[in-house]
Amino acid sequence: IEVLSIPLLNKRRQVSRAIPEVRTSITILVDNDVVWPHTFLRYVLAPFEFPNVSAVRTQQRVWLCVCFSSGSLWKFLQEYVWEYLRACYIKQRNFEIIATLHINRGISCLLGRTAVIRTEILKDNEFITSYCNEM
Numbered sequence: 001i002e003v004l005s006i007p008l009l010n011k012r013r014q015v016s017r018a019i020p021e022v023r024t025s026i027t028i029l030v031d032n033d034v035v036w037p038h039t040f041l042r043y044v045l046a047p048f049e050f051p052n053v054s055a056v057r058t059q060q061r062v063w064l065c066v067c068f069s070s071g072s073l074w075k076f077l078q079e080y081v082w083e084y085l086r087a088c089y090i091k092q093r094n095f096e097i098i099a100t101l102h103i104n105r106g107i108s109c110l111l112g113r114t115a116v117i118r119t120e121i122l123k124d125n126e127f128i129t130s131y132c133n134e135m
Contacts, residue, residue, distance in 0.1 A: 012132050019122045027122055029115045036114075044116050056116040 006017050015029060026048055040058075047053045121127055 012134075015122075016128050016132050019119070019128070022119050022122070025119055027117050027119045029117070031113045034113055048116075048118070054118050054121055058114045058116070 002021065004014075004018050004021065006014055008014075019027070026045065028044075044056050044058060047056050
């Protein structure tokens with residue numbers, strides 16, 4: 001494992017720095033707090049057996065981990081409500097992406113928490129330029 005860094009706190013720029021070092025045909029971009037089931041790699045890599053598959057999106061789930069300690073009940077409820085709303089949004093987004101895939105055979109975006117992409121796409125200069133400069 002090699003650790004790379006850049007002086008800018010920007011995930012897209014960090015990815016663009018690391019991509020030239022990748023030596024595999026498939027790249028998995030994953031956040032540091034993501035947990036995968038033991039079958040994850042087998043299932044997420046299977047679609048790449050088809051050469052027309054460029055990327056795979058995973059189903060996102062949120063584990064609600066808000067614990068009440070000796071603090072304020074009001075603060076706990078506020079934190080829990082926001083965590084719950086985030087979980088609802090991600091669950092709703094899963095349904096939206098499934099519908100989009102069914103209707104037009106594509107997805108609108110890959111979520112950053114876990115994205116699986118053919119490395120040749122990530123190494124394309126036009127892609128990296130667009131990826132790093134999207135507004």
